[in-house]
Amino acid sequence: MAGGGSHKGDGPKKARIEIIPLIDVIFFLLATFVLFTLSLNKSNGLSVQLPKVENSGPRDPSNSVTISITDNNEIGWDKDTISLEEFVTRIHDYAIRVGPENARIFINGDENANYSSARYVIDQIKRTQIQKIMIETRIVPDAERQN
Numbered sequence: 001m002a003g004g005g006s007h008k009g010d011g012p013k014k015a016r017i018e019i020i021p022l023i024d025v026i027f028f029l030l031a032t033f034v035l036f037t038l039s040l041n042k043s044n045g046l047s048v049q050l051p052k053v054e055n056s057g058p059r060d061p062s063n064s065v066t067i068s069i070t071d072n073n074e075i076g077w078d079k080d081t082i083s084l085e086e087f088v089t090r091i092h093d094y095a096i097r098v099g100p101e102n103a104r105i106f107i108n109g110d111e112n113a114n115y116s117s118a119r120y121v122i123d124q125i126k127r128t129q130i131q132k133i134m135i136e137t138r139i140v141p142d143a144e145r146q147n
Contacts, residue, residue, distance in 0.1 A: 064104040065094055067121055071112040088124055095128035104132040
């Protein structure tokens with residue numbers, strides 16, 4: 001037959017890319033990424049080595065501020081490193097703006113920070129009448145727990 005048409009056994013076959021399995025893989029990767037990022041415990045503070053605990057509860061970061069205390073005894077307000085005087089000013093402004101009954105403070109202290117720094121921070125927070133103070137920790141994995 002002249003004029004073209006399909007070749008049944010003559011010549012090489014044309015390669016085809018199947019798109020359906022590729023879409024399935026992409027959706028699987030997307031779903032895995034979304035679930036993984038939702039399971040992360042996001043901290044608004046400076047990067048510190050949190051103390052370990054064996055149990056902890058979930059936290060709600062709404063209407064909250066994270067106060068970080070580094071191992072060098074620097075104080076952070078969310079992601080910013082600040083001076084002691086600026087910390088006192090910010091904590092009072094925050095208590096006035098949100099109201100002491102609605103304010104929530106997360107203390108994100110390094111496990112090697114001095115206790116006196118944490119005590120100073122808590123004392124300044126208490127002076128503003130804020131009652132909801134939570135200490136950030138990290139949960140010890142089952143493999144690291146000692147019986």
